[in-house]
Amino acid sequence: MIRDCTPVDLDVVHALHVDAVLHSTAIWQDEPHPRAYFDDWLAERRADGYPVLVAEVDGAVAGYATYSAFRPHQGYRHTVEHSVYVVEAFRGRGVATVLMDALTSEARAEGRHVMMAGICSSNTASIALHERLGFTTVGVLPEVGRKFDRWLDLTLMRLPLS
Secondary structure: OEEEOOHHHHHHHHHHHHHHHHHOOOOOOOOOOOOOHHHHHHHHHHHOOOOEEEEEEOOEEEEEEEEEEOOOOHHHOOEEEEEEEEOHHHOOOOHHHHHHHHHHHHHHHOOOOEEEEEEEOOOHHHHHHHHHOOOEEEEEEEEEEEEOOEEEEEEEEEEEOO
8 A cells, every 4th residue: 555654653664774885875965963863854845735655564664655856946837756665575675666667657647857867877787777667878977975995876768758
């Protein structure tokens, strides 16, 4: 089941964030945000009109997806950038696909024109997922990030929504 995120779900959102920061190159951040950060994060997303969706499987939150502004300038107001994270126990079961289908439907309903993804180039599983969802690679930015004592390339992918 896909539904709107509630404050009760934020413990799982926070756990996914901590895992991504500490153990992957999905988030190019050295220290995770504290749990309390996500209360404001959810409130700000809602105030700005951006969805935060969760997937629930057998009563457990299996992952979440959201989008927000691609860039802060008004000329980009029709373009959004998304995030999708799935709890490890539910990976490989189609949860990300279902979340992304719901998220892109929301974006289309809101009149968004393009959804962007910024993915660490070494994350071939995420790139493959996005390709299956219809995203195309529009560029690779070499060595624009650094984490775990290595330079990281950023793959930019684009999905037309309208």
